Amino acid sequence: MFSDINEQLIKIKGDLRKKQKYKVQIEDFQNELEVVERKISQLNDQFKSDQEDVNKLERMSLTNLFATLSGTKDEKLSKENKELLATKHRLDEVLKIKLDIDESINELRNKLHPLSNVEDDYQKLLLQKEALIKSGDSTHADRVLELSEKEGNLRAYIDELKEAITAGELVKESLLDAENSLEKASNWGTADMLGGGTISGFVKHQHINDAEDYLHDAQTHMRKFQKELLDVQEEAKLEVDISSLLMFADFFFDGFIVDFMVQGRISDALDETREQYEKVNDILLKLNIQVEEIESELTSIKEERRQIVEEV
Template sequence: MFSEINAKLVAIQGELRKRDKYKAQLMDYQKELETIEDTLSQLRTQIESEKEEVEKLEHFSLTNLFATLSGTKDEKLSKEKQEMIAAQHKLEKAKKTKMEIDEAILGLKNKLLNLKNAEYEYQQVLIQKENMIKSSTSPFAEKVFELSEQEGALKAHITQLLEAYDAGKRVERALSESISSLEKAENWGTWDILGGGTISSIVKHQHIDQAESDLHRAQTSMREFQKELLDVQETAFPEVNISGMLKFADFFFDGFIADFMVQGKIKGSLDQTRGHRAKTNDILLKLEAQSEKNKKELEKIQNEKQGIVERL
């Protein structure tokens, strides 16, 4: 009977820890949702403003006439179109991020719904436990239950550490793929600057597209990793982006200055991504060490409990 009630305690403690973790993650996602919704609103306003500026420059007006006569019209129009395209690019990325956050929030709400009775079940098991201790003639009964509670807490924490570790490994793999794409873009970008021609420019931008896709996937993994780390008190990672505006300028206005700017952006993103991977690996080592420490503590508690039970 002791073993049965102990098993229930361990299982429900694990459920309660999951519930608390999901609640913390949900709150964090909801804060992110507010931020991304503000970003979407700002980008939509910016795009409308940029469209108006482009339309003003493309249609007849006194300002348009003066700009044409002074030779600045094409320059202004080019700048406004670049800014509009950059904003549209950011808007699409922000929409994708919002969709991912919405899906994560829905998933957490469903998980919490499945755990809505965990607290009630826990209280019922506690009542059973108290009754068993009161009715038991063994002086070791209360100690066995105390060790069981410690065992349950440690098992739940080990599970959280392992879940965070798995999430971190997904981040590490995504960052490694991003680094590979950025390195290819950097190599082709160098060739492009040296006069590689249209082919090198196209191949470079194919790798930039792939790098941006890889970086978005890495950011999504980082977001999930950060939520798992809420339980183990680690920090989140900043986002890594490639500027759509610089890519546009390089592709359509192929010149040394634009190429140099894009090349510098690639290098900056590459350095930043390598830094994120190093940080991720550091955290993975800490998670692994903490997990091993907790496993040793768990083994000690289980051995102590087994020794008492065998004497009952």
């Protein structure tokens, strides 16, 4: 009986933390989703407006005729098409973000469902614990059960830290892939400026496309990393502006790809990617230190509990 309730306490404390964690993450995802949906609406309106601007220039009219005769039509049409492309690109990216968030919310809800009655189960277990202590069947039973609750909390916290570390490592991996692609694009861009011709321009563009894919992956992983940090930030004493981890990707997708062929913009992207990599790496170093400290505390608690049980 004593051993059974001891193990139940360890497990249920972990389940309680998990339930709270999932609820906080869902709420944060939903708040983010509202922002994304407003952005989609704005971009849809902007895309329609940009498309109409292009259509107006392509239709025959006095303005169109004047622009043609004055030699400015092609220049204006090129500008409008560029704006249309930038809006469409950003709209596509935000739609992908919405899909990522929807999938994450559904995944968390599926994890949350089996934990719907965990508070009731905990209350029942507390009554069993109280009865066991009062019965006096085991010396120091109250201290052993108290240690079991602490052990459950610490185990759950270590799991949360490790989940955050795993998410952060995925961010680093995507950022490193993006950095490599941007470096290749930069090198080929230099060759292009030195007269490399069509081939160097094509290869540069291919590396830019690869970098864009990796940056989208980095943004997706960054979002999940940010949610994991919500659970451990206060306990781990992390002094980091979590929101900035998500904002950085907007640098690349707010029309940036349209200007990606400009060599200076590639350099800016490379610098920003490296900076974010260092920020994430710094957070991971702190999280790993925290895991070591908590595992040491957990070992002490388990040792104290073992000694008490052996003395009974």
